[in-house]
Amino acid sequence: MKLRSFGAVRRAMAMLALSTLLTACQGVDVYPSRVDESAFQPSNNPVTVDTVQKDNKLAALARAQHPRILATYGGEYADPKLERMVAKVVGNLTTVAGNPGQAYRITILNSPNVNAFALPGGYLYVTRGLLALANDSAELAAVLAHEMGHVTANHGIARQQAEAEAELATKAATELFGQSSVAEVAALRGKLKLAQFSRNQELEADVIGIRSSGQAGFDPYAAGRFLQSMAAYSNLRSVSGATDASLDFLASHPNTPQRIDLAQRHARDFGPPGTGIVDRDAYLAGIDGLLFGDTPEEGYVRGHTFLHPGLGVSFSVPEGFVIDNSSAAVTANGPGNIAIRFDGVTLQPNVTLPDYLRSGWVTGLDADSIRSVRINGNDAAIARARADNWQFDIAVIRAGGQVYRLLTAAPIASTSLDATARTVSDSFRVLSASEKAALKPLRIRILTARSGDTVASLSSRMVGVDRKEELFRVLNEIPTGNTVPAGYKVKIVTDR
Numbered sequence: 001m002k003l004r005s006f007g008a009v010r011r012a013m014a015m016l017a018l019s020t021l022l023t024a025c026q027g028v029d030v031y032p033s034r035v036d037e038s039a040f041q042p043s044n045n046p047v048t049v050d051t052v053q054k055d056n057k058l059a060a061l062a063r064a065q066h067p068r069i070l071a072t073y074g075g076e077y078a079d080p081k082l083e084r085m086v087a088k089v090v091g092n093l094t095t096v097a098g099n100p101g102q103a104y105r106i107t108i109l110n111s112p113n114v115n116a117f118a119l120p121g122g123y124l125y126v127t128r129g130l131l132a133l134a135n136d137s138a139e140l141a142a143v144l145a146h147e148m149g150h151v152t153a154n155h156g157i158a159r160q161q162a163e164a165e166a167e168l169a170t171k172a173a174t175e176l177f178g179q180s181s182v183a184e185v186a187a188l189r190g191k192l193k194l195a196q197f198s199r200n201q202e203l204e205a206d207v208i209g210i211r212s213s214g215q216a217g218f219d220p221y222a223a224g225r226f227l228q229s230m231a232a233y234s235n236l237r238s239v240s241g242a243t244d245a246s247l248d249f250l251a252s253h254p255n256t257p258q259r260i261d262l263a264q265r266h267a268r269d270f271g272p273p274g275t276g277i278v279d280r281d282a283y284l285a286g287i288d289g290l291l292f293g294d295t296p297e298e299g300y301v302r303g304h305t306f307l308h309p310g311l312g313v314s315f316s317v318p319e320g321f322v323i324d325n326s327s328a329a330v331t332a333n334g335p336g337n338i339a340i341r342f343d344g345v346t347l348q349p350n351v352t353l354p355d356y357l358r359s360g361w362v363t364g365l366d367a368d369s370i371r372s373v374r375i376n377g378n379d380a381a382i383a384r385a386r387a388d389n390w391q392f393d394i395a396v397i398r399a400g401g402q403v404y405r406l407l408t409a410a411p412i413a414s415t416s417l418d419a420t421a422r423t424v425s426d427s428f429r430v431l432s433a434s435e436k437a438a439l440k441p442l443r444i445r446i447l448t449a450r451s452g453d454t455v456a457s458l459s460s461r462m463v464g465v466d467r468k469e470e471l472f473r474v475l476n477e478i479p480t481g482n483t484v485p486a487g488y489k490v491k492i493v494t495d496r
Contacts, residue, residue, distance in 0.1 A: 062119035085286025149208030393421035
């Protein structure tokens with residue numbers, strides 16, 4: 001979390017209800033380009049790329065999108081060893097591409113979300129979250145080749161044309177029939193047509209991607225394998241550090257059993273399972289030490305506790321709640337549709353906390369409920385509010401020259417608001433110097449299983465995450481019931 005002030009409680013708390021925590025897909029028009037090996041080069045500083053197809057309008061649009069993408073996905077993740085590993089995979093893929101003179105730039109994005117995409121002009125992006133989930137070079141190649149398939153098939157241009165046609169048809173129906181059921185049906189049909197259009201695009205890109213990665217010598221079955229991994233991983237968002245589902249690959253790439261079956265069927269064109277290169281050992285060596293989950297700048301989630309070494313504060317949520325940490329705020333949701341939000345504001349020292357509560361930023365404030373209190377040695381004030389169908393508890397705490405806000409929301413009929421809010425606010429405390437120094441980010445570490453090691457014993461070595469055994473199996477593609485043979489290399493999550 002990076003401190004950012006927000007307006008009225010109604011607007012801030014709209015994010016907190018369990019039903020509204022899931023955001024709509026925030027699509028970025030990111031499609032890959034075709035390249036060949038003669039023009040391949042890894043990134044040295046993607047932010048300043050200005051030599052990519054200067055006379056190409058699509059490439060110019062891609063260049064303009066680059067800063068926006070960096071801002072959306074946490075900037076660039078700098079790791080020369082990791083970039084060399086990704087460059088090796090991309091280099092192999094370019095041998096089957098056919099666009100002479102295409103320059104190519106690789107950016108590893110500093111995001112725990114699982115995603116990869118490419119833009120015209122040779123801009124290729126992959127998140128560290130995707131690199132942490134993949135288990136070999138063939139899986140990474142499958143994802144990147146899929147994205148390249150979108151540009152190969154001109155999906156970006158085709159979709160723009162289809163959207164324009166659908167908008168025109170809807171406008172015509174509205175002008176002809178007014179706001180009638182006939183016009184609504186016409187609009188609905190347009191939306192369904194676009195949805196089907198998008199699904200067909202994904203399937204076409206799957207086929208192109210599998211053929212490209214297979215022709216480049218990679219295991220063609222990796223595509224279906226990684227689709228399964230992403231589906232399993234999406235159920236573990238609470239321990240992955242990825243809080244915005246709209247930034248994930250699966251948000252814009254529907255994942256269905258039929259799609260996986262189709263991927264496997266096309267893979268069989270190259271031969272039986274076991275065909276092609278996986279390059280697992282080299283891949284795992286490349287991601288050893290990769291940052292996992294939250295960055296130090298946004299603080300850490302450790303189980304039911306949030307700790308921020310930079311701000312020097314911490315608080316906890318009750319059992320059954322799941323914490324999501326984003327750049328804007330820390331939120332948590334739990335049983336009974338109760339939700340919590342933590343953020344901070346800058347307040348002049350001469351402004352009292354009760355006066356701050358009365359200053360107009362709280363919609364539906366019960367002024368008679370305001371009370372000055374002390375929370376673990378810190379000046380604080382608490383109050384109640386109501387807005388729409390929600391009731392709120394607001395706690396503001398002054399610590400270290402900063403004012404922090406803990407907002408707890410519950411449905412109007414809930415009887416658990418007080419107990420939950422007091423548990424959370426009473427847990428707020430200032431970290432000691434030694435506690436701040438001891439906080440370290442989580443990283444992927446590669447271990448080699450020894451004789452006698454089991455999934456339980458290896459997963460128990462992970463720290464800072466919940467559901468350790470389940471996460472261990474997903475990260476290492478080990479199905480339930482399968483064991484870990486001696487000598488097998490595995491990923492664990494640790495702060496060491």
